[in-house]
Amino acid sequence: MLQVNSLSFAYDKIPVLTDINFKVAKGEHISIVGESGCGKSTLLKIIYGLLQPNQGDIFWGEKQVLGPDFNLVPGESYMKYLSQDFDLMPFTTVAENVSQFLSVFYPEELKARTAELLEMIDMVPFAKVKVKNLSGGQQQRVALARVLAQKPELLLLDEPFGHIDNFRKNQLRRNLFGYLKKEKISCITATHDYQDILPYANRIIVLKDQEIMVDANTKDLYNNPKNIYTATLFGEANHIPINIIKSYGDVERKIIVYAHEFRISNKSGIPTTVEKCYFMGSHFLIEGLSGENRIRFNSDESIPEGKQVFLNIALETINQRLKP
Numbered sequence: 001m002l003q004v005n006s007l008s009f010a011y012d013k014i015p016v017l018t019d020i021n022f023k024v025a026k027g028e029h030i031s032i033v034g035e036s037g038c039g040k041s042t043l044l045k046i047i048y049g050l051l052q053p054n055q056g057d058i059f060w061g062e063k064q065v066l067g068p069d070f071n072l073v074p075g076e077s078y079m080k081y082l083s084q085d086f087d088l089m090p091f092t093t094v095a096e097n098v099s100q101f102l103s104v105f106y107p108e109e110l111k112a113r114t115a116e117l118l119e120m121i122d123m124v125p126f127a128k129v130k131v132k133n134l135s136g137g138q139q140q141r142v143a144l145a146r147v148l149a150q151k152p153e154l155l156l157l158d159e160p161f162g163h164i165d166n167f168r169k170n171q172l173r174r175n176l177f178g179y180l181k182k183e184k185i186s187c188i189t190a191t192h193d194y195q196d197i198l199p200y201a202n203r204i205i206v207l208k209d210q211e212i213m214v215d216a217n218t219k220d221l222y223n224n225p226k227n228i229y230t231a232t233l234f235g236e237a238n239h240i241p242i243n244i245i246k247s248y249g250d251v252e253r254k255i256i257v258y259a260h261e262f263r264i265s266n267k268s269g270i271p272t273t274v275e276k277c278y279f280m281g282s283h284f285l286i287e288g289l290s291g292e293n294r295i296r297f298n299s300d301e302s303i304p305e306g307k308q309v310f311l312n313i314a315l316e317t318i319n320q321r322l323k324p
């Protein structure tokens with residue numbers, strides 16, 4: 001189990017992380033999310049031992065993880081870090097890169113394991129290609145297989161699919177996170193992409209203004225986002241004053257409503273004038289105004305600018321979001 005205790009860090013006296021505390025259990029998947037520059041990569045680098053915290057400590061079970069002031073060669077055997085720049089051997093082949101850390105004393109096992117990992121990253125046809133001749137996305141996939149070959153107990157992933165095309169991303173996500181669960185490998189993923197999070201992460205840690213703003217179970221947080229900052233990490237979200245709904249006229253509060261949670265009616269609901277309509281593939285995202293409130297909602301059909309529609313929110317959603 002990983003334990004991060006009262007961790008604080010500054011780059012040249014500019015604080016980036018303050019009093020960070022959390023735990024990761026065996027086999028658990030945590031997503032670290034937050035706006036660009038909030039310190040996600042920095043946190044992973046501290047956990048891996050590349051940066052020395054100014055305060056606090058980190059334990060893996062009983063063993064303390066030491067920073068660069070006390071451990072000149074960063075990284076422990078049980079932990080692997082896949083950074084945004086991949087640490088590959090450019091002049092050797094994909095298969096050699098993946099199998100470098102496997103034991104040559106068991107050639108059959110080495111072959112089978114290399115094949116399994118190449119399959120997982122969908123790179124079998126490239127096994128004999130030199131890494132220097134691969135695209136950025138292909139190199140990222142090889143880097144992933146290379147760290148997995150080392151059988152870490154804890155994997156730290158920094159934007160693991162950043163260079164990978166959409167065509168492959170979904171399959172790779174399923175393969176990777178399925179593999180980690182099967183092997184009970186704990187994982188901390190720093191990401192901007194909610195599709196890396198929702199299906200796979202047990203827990204989400206939201207960083208904001210140097211601190212942990214929220215640490216919560218993924219489904220609970222999605223269904224009941226604590227604030228608009230968190231909700232927008234999951235997609236298009238609105239902060240709606242509840243008193244614009246007739247029956248809640250005297251309630252002075254705002255609730256978070258995702259764009260897909262509105263139902264459109266021609267007769268009753270929150271009167272909204274359509275200003276813009278964006279084609280999103282599976283639906284249209286509509287931007288409208290209700291009084292002074294800008295509302296973004298989904299529609300199955302395109303709606304012309306200037307048209308008035310009425311928006312409704314399910315009672316259960318309102319009551320759930322009104323809960324303290």
Ligand SMILES: Nc1ncnc2c1ncn2[C@@H]1O[C@H](COP(=O)(O)OP(=O)(O)OP(=O)(O)O)[C@@H](O)[C@H]1O
Pocket residue numbers: 011016034035036037038039040041042043190
């Ligand atoms: N080597 C460095 N020296 C000084 N400041 C740095 C250094 N690396 C990062 N920073 C600053 O520290 C803050 C946190 O950076 P970090 O890369 O951890 O953020 P992030 O959340 O991972 O961002 P992104 O999502 O864009 O990758 C930023 O303000 C960044 O400018």
